[in-house]
Each structure stands twice: as C-alpha cells, then as structure tokens.
Amino acid sequence: MGDRIEATEGQMGEMKATMLQLSQQMQQQQSAMLQQSNLLNELSKRLGVNTSLEVSQEGETSVETDRSQESRLSGKKDGLSWEKLKKALIVRYGGHRWENPFDELSTLRQKSGVEEYVEPLELLSSQVGRLPEEQYLGYFMSGLKPQIRRRVRILNPQSRMQMMRMAKDVEDELCEEDDEERGVSKNGVNDKSGRSD
Known part of the structure; x- marks a missing residue:
C-alpha cells in the first residue's frame, strides 16, 4: 500500500510540474496577444478604423473591423485574419521596407x-x-x-x-x-x- 501511495504522489508531482509549465506558456501567449492587440490599436488609430482582436479556443487570432463585422452579421464570409491584415498594412504603408x-x-x-x-x-x-x-x-x-x-x-x-x-x-x-x-x-x-x- 505504501508503494502505491508513493507512486501516486510521484505522479501528482509530475502533474503539478506539467500544470506549472502550461500556466507559464499561457502567460507567455497572453503577453504576445497583448502586444498584438496594442499594435492593432495603434494601427487602428492611425488608420481611423474601429477594430477588435479576438482569440479562438484553438488559439488563432483574428481581427474584426467594422466592415468585417457587418459582413459576418450579414452572413458573408470575409476571411480577415491578423496575418492578412498585417501583410496588407505593411504592403500599403510599409513602402520599400517590405524588402x-x-x-x-x-x-x-x-x-x-x-x-x-x-x-x-x-x-x-x-x-x-x-x-x-x-x-x-x-x-x-x-x-x-x-x-x-x-x-x-x-x-x-x-x-x-x-x-x-x-x-x-x-x-x-x-x-x-x-x-x-x-x-x-x-x-x-x-x-x-x-x-x-
């Protein structure tokens, strides 16, 4: 019986370490998302566009503008994502720096x-x-x-x-x-x- 308890305690210790690692990864992800959100807000201010940053349960980040929200509500598929918006803004306002x-x-x-x-x-x-x-x-x-x-x-x-x-x-x-x-x-x-x- 004592061996079983020790084995269970060992497994619990491993689970605790794994949970701690997952918690740290989630905090890092949250920090990265906050940076993206801050950048998006700054770009939105400069462009005069109302946007919101959303994160799905799978961890994918998407950006919703007034226009994409209207098309989503009307049932049209816009397909605007953070990466697409970022590339479009860089192409539009980045000039030669894209090289x-x-x-x-x-x-x-x-x-x-x-x-x-x-x-x-x-x-x-x-x-x-x-x-x-x-x-x-x-x-x-x-x-x-x-x-x-x-x-x-x-x-x-x-x-x-x-x-x-x-x-x-x-x-x-x-x-x-x-x-x-x-x-x-x-x-x-x-x-x-x-x-x-």
Missing part, C-alpha cells in the same frame, strides 16, 4: 529623441514577424545614441517596455545635466546671470 526589414533594423540609429527613434523601430520590427525579445532588445540598444546606450546597458533592462522607459529616463536625465552645465533652470531662465533668488 529587407532586418537590414534596416540593424542600421537604424537614433537621430533625435528616444520617442522619435521608437516609432520606426516598432514599424520595422512589426514587419519581421515574431522577433525574439533578446533580438529586439539588441536592435534597440545598438541604435541608441552612445551616451544613452552606455547608461541603459548598465541598467540591464529585461523587456521592450522597460528598455524604452529606461532610455527615455536616461535621455531626460542627460538633458537636465546639459541644462545645469549651461546654467539654465527648469523654467528656461539662465541661472548664471549673477542674481540669486
């Missing part, structure tokens, strides 16, 4: 602010499909201005959002340091005029 976005990602450099750098980076990364997080972080890091890159690298961000936030914070900090060196206060008044407040 080799990896090349452009590797040569993209920050020329002005971090926010202005993120926009083309996001556009290009959306054109290459599922880009591993580490690879995205590498592209992002390599394109940052050197003074920002050094500080962000020390902070060791683990996600896209964390890296973007850190880069923006470092940029703001560097701007404040530059202003202090030039003697400009936060309200834009030159502090080196010899007057004390």
